[in-house]
Amino acid sequence: MKLVVAANLLLALLLSGGCLPAWTSDTKGHMFGYDDHNGPSHWAEEYETCAGKFQSPIDIEEHLVTQVRLPPLHFHGFQSEPISSTVTNNGHTVMLQMNMSKMASVSGGPLKGNYLFTQLHFHWGYNDSVGSEDTINNHTFPLELHIVMYKENYGTFENATHYKDGLTVLAVFYEIYETENQVYSEIVQLLPFVTMPNSQHQLKKLITLDSLLPMTKHLYFTYNGSLTTPPCLEVVTWIEFKQPILLSHYQVEAFRKLKSREGLMTHNFRPVQPLSGRPVWFNVADDMSHEKRGHDSAANPLETSYVLVSFFVLLLSVLER
Numbered sequence: 001m002k003l004v005v006a007a008n009l010l011l012a013l014l015l016s017g018g019c020l021p022a023w024t025s026d027t028k029g030h031m032f033g034y035d036d037h038n039g040p041s042h043w044a045e046e047y048e049t050c051a052g053k054f055q056s057p058i059d060i061e062e063h064l065v066t067q068v069r070l071p072p073l074h075f076h077g078f079q080s081e082p083i084s085s086t087v088t089n090n091g092h093t094v095m096l097q098m099n100m101s102k103m104a105s106v107s108g109g110p111l112k113g114n115y116l117f118t119q120l121h122f123h124w125g126y127n128d129s130v131g132s133e134d135t136i137n138n139h140t141f142p143l144e145l146h147i148v149m150y151k152e153n154y155g156t157f158e159n160a161t162h163y164k165d166g167l168t169v170l171a172v173f174y175e176i177y178e179t180e181n182q183v184y185s186e187i188v189q190l191l192p193f194v195t196m197p198n199s200q201h202q203l204k205k206l207i208t209l210d211s212l213l214p215m216t217k218h219l220y221f222t223y224n225g226s227l228t229t230p231p232c233l234e235v236v237t238w239i240e241f242k243q244p245i246l247l248s249h250y251q252v253e254a255f256r257k258l259k260s261r262e263g264l265m266t267h268n269f270r271p272v273q274p275l276s277g278r279p280v281w282f283n284v285a286d287d288m289s290h291e292k293r294g295h296d297s298a299a300n301p302l303e304t305s306y307v308l309v310s311f312f313v314l315l316l317s318v319l320e321r
């Protein structure tokens with residue numbers, strides 16, 4: 001049994017690339033999915049780790065989070081245009097991969113080390129009232145973006161999945177607005193070309209990762225969790241931006257017209273999992289004290305206090321005369 005589970009994990013990882021759902025088949029010959037017979041409540045039957053204690057997604061209760069000031073997040077290459085971008089329907093989601101001369105990466109914030117971009121994909125629901133995986137105060141959003149990245153030190157995505165700090169996922173929520181989002185229309189208008197599972201299309205206008213993120217990037221929730229699809233490995237540092245991006249109803253509706261092997265892909269979100277006592281942090285402001293410390297930068301606070309104390313000692317000695 002252990003061997004079968006291990007084989008499934010390996011297959012899922014090879015084919016999935018992240019919390020990206022994959023073309024994985026189990027020993028009974030059917031694939032995991034989001035329907036009654038193969039949905040999230042069945043995943044642990046073949047993937048033991050999906051029954052783990054520290055799974056994702058979770059409900060984030062804002063009154064329970066710990067407010068922190070983390071070092072700033074640094075986005076490298078997020079404003080660079082990729083050489084090419086491919087949109088893929090893999091039967092469980094729609095995914096965007098980028099070919100870049102230097103792969104985009106992220107560091108800072110809660111992360112120790114540099115994390116390289118692998119792919120991004122979306123999760124959505126039957127209608128505009130559901131769809132996101134994480135929820136805020138039990139509020140669900142109609143769509144959620146996951147930008148999957150692995151720790152550069154671990155060499156490959158697959159190798160990184162063996163470590164607790166192997167992956168980070170930058171997540172973005174969406175809300176419905178009356179007008180179309182022009183940046184996202186570049187992706188949305190390609191969806192009819194990848195309606196069928198296992199189909200791909202090239203993105204004509206090369207959009208940057210930065211253009212897909214919200215303007216306010218220093219306000220985010222962060223916690224340790226798992227991939228939200230089998231094999232559900234508990235190796236992900238989640239970074240959930242607080243500011244949602246606005247899309248029109250028709251833009252979100254376009255995702256529901258994609259097809260899986262079993263019909264319309266009306267929904268592909270996993271329900272929230274128990275928090276099991278995990279801390280969730282909210283970055284209220286960036287801690288700049290560790291930034292660009294050098295000979296010509298702002299003085300170290302200890303040095304500043306020393307100068308101030310010396311000044312007052314001098315002042316007192318002058319006044320006493």
Ligand SMILES: [Zn+2]
Nearest residue numbers: 019020146228
């Ligand atoms: Zn995902």
